[in-house]
Amino acid sequence: MARPGDHHDHTDQTACDSQVCAHAQDHAARAPLALQQASELCKTRGERLTPIRKRVLAALYSTHKPLSAYEVIDAVAADMDKKLAPVTIYRTMDFLIAQGLAHRLESRNAFIACPAYHAPDDVVVFMICESCGGVDEVSSDRLGQALQDLTRQHGFKPQLRIIELAGTCAHCGA
Numbered sequence: 001m002a003r004p005g006d007h008h009d010h011t012d013q014t015a016c017d018s019q020v021c022a023h024a025q026d027h028a029a030r031a032p033l034a035l036q037q038a039s040e041l042c043k044t045r046g047e048r049l050t051p052i053r054k055r056v057l058a059a060l061y062s063t064h065k066p067l068s069a070y071e072v073i074d075a076v077a078a079d080m081d082k083k084l085a086p087v088t089i090y091r092t093m094d095f096l097i098a099q100g101l102a103h104r105l106e107s108r109n110a111f112i113a114c115p116a117y118h119a120p121d122d123v124v125v126f127m128i129c130e131s132c133g134g135v136d137e138v139s140s141d142r143l144g145q146a147l148q149d150l151t152r153q154h155g156f157k158p159q160l161r162i163i164e165l166a167g168t169c170a171h172c173g174a
């Protein structure tokens, strides 16, 4: 099972454009298995990955970039010849996020697939490349522990443990 942090390989130094970037290949290659696993995960929880939910998740897996609700609408429309209403997309995203299958990137107001199947209270760090738009999700137990100590010290109860870093990815920086 993939763990956050071990699912992305930056050793491939091919040019980082939207077609050949390793982020994208990585994501697309993972899609068929991820969709199947997502569907099984929902079943064991007594939930349903309906055709629309599945298409939306597939749209998120079709790119390594976070997608806005409107970009998801376009991607799904290209795929099923039907334009979904924004409210449907948001409702679907709520479901996918609640199931741990996707995340919302607050700083981009956009959504991204989560292939990590981590615990809901894991600390998740997004490294967002401002050059190619690629996003990598990583995690660290030590960081989680440090954050827990810090928030406890302040009597703060975090509901969402997501950190978004903006910068340059290994490809673009090479």
Ligand SMILES: [Zn+2]
Pocket: 103, 114, 115, 116, 117, 118, 124, 137
């Ligand atoms: Zn995740």
Ligand SMILES: [Zn+2]
Pocket: 016, 129, 130, 131, 132, 133, 134, 168, 169, 170, 171, 172, 173
């Ligand atoms: Zn980049």
